[in-house]
Amino acid sequence: MFRARRQIRFADVDPAGIVFYPRYFEMINATVEDWFEHIGYGFADMIRRDGYGVPLATIEVDFKRPSELDDWLDFTLDVKALGSSSIQVDITARCGEEIRLIARPVLVFVKTEATRPVRIPDALREKIEHYQRGQA
């Protein structure tokens, strides 16, 4: 299973000494970005070369425990559902065994000039399905 490791840095931490939550969404976004690269369709190709984008339709996040400066978090990504133009994933961040957050974004595949959902291209669909099969 895909795993991205990130350390909480000074820039991520608020005056109360814990992660400022908008920074978690940068980490969630970076996890999605790293995952697309991992399955073989990085953002440089997807967005800059091919003119696609993957904005969010919805997201739900459950913040289980706060994270502090220098904590190392492991982000994992599970594909939950693959629609004709949407991809629903679960992203879990753990510090050691402790779950820090679970995020459930629904990504929509769009042509960036139109910002309307388009069918996920077959070549990408196969990459995602390949990852899904390896999940278990």
Add this chain to the structure above:
Amino acid sequence: MFRARRQIRFADVDPAGIVFYPRYFEMINATVEDWFEHIGYGFADMIRRDGYGVPLATIEVDFKRPSELDDWLDFTLDVKALGSSSIQVDITARCGEEIRLIARPVLVFVKTEATRPVRIPDALREKIEHYQRGQA
């Protein structure tokens, strides 16, 4: 009703030309911050002087339509439920009449040295209830 107006700036926009969603969470956070100031308990008092914090327990966001550079968004805040140590609000961002997003965060009132929920102080509870009564 409380309303915060923000313009989408260059820093908020991704290479696809629309708001990079982690930036929406900074706007959502700033809306909460401005609202606390509006009801008379700003973050300088709450966090720096009194040692409280309002991290999120959960958040759900429904992204209805993308926003572009220079769009002016109006953020409104509705108190949906006031628990003994939690505050559930709805934040809606509109551009003109068009709804761009609806966010449903649940804030938890904590003592920052403990990061455990504490009872919302009566003085703050009264300010929030006062705002709630004026909502309709």
Add this chain to the structure above:
Amino acid sequence: MFRARRQIRFADVDPAGIVFYPRYFEMINATVEDWFEHIGYGFADMIRRDGYGVPLATIEVDFKRPSELDDWLDFTLDVKALGSSSIQVDITARCGEEIRLIARPVLVFVKTEATRPVRIPDALREKIEHYQRGQA
């Protein structure tokens, strides 16, 4: 003279309680963005419609005094030199009478597909010169 007013918010402040300096550069960038809009050539036109950009060649910043949560800062902009493809400005941030920082960026006018300097268009040059004449 052009002046942009900004309040220091929770997102701008580090665990030590003062502005995290990378956030100052967002404010400096936003001041430049607001100034271009002020003189009649906003980024939506310049960047998105016309395909220009204004990256920095160099910047020098003198941080005079720290800024804290809720401080209101006034950013002013002085055009110091207008070259064939570069614009040198002084940006000063004050809280009341107290100078907090002075930034001296040199902007380069580029075609974004080429990222090489191009001659500043005459229509823009006139707007900047018009602003310069009004500076004193």
Add this chain to the structure above:
Amino acid sequence: MFRARRQIRFADVDPAGIVFYPRYFEMINATVEDWFEHIGYGFADMIRRDGYGVPLATIEVDFKRPSELDDWLDFTLDVKALGSSSIQVDITARCGEEIRLIARPVLVFVKTEATRPVRIPDALREKIEHYQRGQA
């Protein structure tokens, strides 16, 4: 010599497709943070435990060439001068052999409750001097 490697991600890139310069300052700050950890005095100890901070007095940056999505940058740090309460460093970012930027920050050692310069503690001074001796 200390070297920190970072990849340019989607969050760092502006609508023109190159790094949005305020993000470079986060990378510069993170390089300083990683370097302090490297020499044995990380920010968790320095800032959170011991109550020190290292805000900037000044910074000069020379942006040599733009960076793009997915570029890998190597940040190196050279100690140029070590005063009684200030540390002057050169930070260079390269992509392969190509220099992308040179930043020259002057850090000031402060007690965070006072935000006034204090003498760099001897134990830290020795760590920095040790690093300096190994630079060549």
